[in-house]
Amino acid sequence: MLRQFNLFDLDKDQHIDYHELKVAMRALGFDLPKQEILSILQTHGVQSAPAPQPTSSKAKQAAQQAYQAPPRLLLSQHTFQTLMAQRILTRNPEEEILRAFDLFDEGGKGRITIQDLRRVARELGEGLQEDELVAMIEEFDMDGDSAISREEFINICTG
Numbered sequence: 001m002l003r004q005f006n007l008f009d010l011d012k013d014q015h016i017d018y019h020e021l022k023v024a025m026r027a028l029g030f031d032l033p034k035q036e037i038l039s040i041l042q043t044h045g046v047q048s049a050p051a052p053q054p055t056s057s058k059a060k061q062a063a064q065q066a067y068q069a070p071p072r073l074l075l076s077q078h079t080f081q082t083l084m085a086q087r088i089l090t091r092n093p094e095e096e097i098l099r100a101f102d103l104f105d106e107g108g109k110g111r112i113t114i115q116d117l118r119r120v121a122r123e124l125g126e127g128l129q130e131d132e133l134v135a136m137i138e139e140f141d142m143d144g145d146s147a148i149s150r151e152e153f154i155n156i157c158t159g
Contacts, residue, residue, distance in 0.1 A: 046073070
């Protein structure tokens with residue numbers, strides 16, 4: 001989680017704002033609606049420091065008359081880690097396994113084929129040879145259909 005936080009803390013101030021939090025949570029598998037993200041920030045966030053005020057009296061007067069946006073709410077690194085750890089612990093492991101299966105199963109066929117493994121290996125930059133990919137399928141394919149079904153995938157992940 002520290003890695004996700006650091007990837008999205010663009011100004012490296014150990015805090016993330018609404019947009020950074022939304023993207024970081026999505027990267028962790030939590031795609032929340034805007035209202036829930038705002039609620040997290042309102043409950044656990046801290047206000048950002050106010051913008052520096054102009055020093056000349058004319059500029060100061062103009063700034064006082066201008067609209068002042070409310071301060072942004074930010075989430076600290078520690079709070080982010082605590083909240084995300086709690087959310088991860090409440091996940092249903094089988095749902096997470098099925099979500100992972102769906103990442104492999106392009107097109108929703110209900111099985112992972114050698115083509116799916118090739119694609120994922122390529123996307124991840126893994127230099128696996130064709131015989132290694134075939135061996136993966138053969139090792140876990142219990143029904144002999146040259147593919148990994150949902151049930152076989154669950155057995156791989158839980159066994």
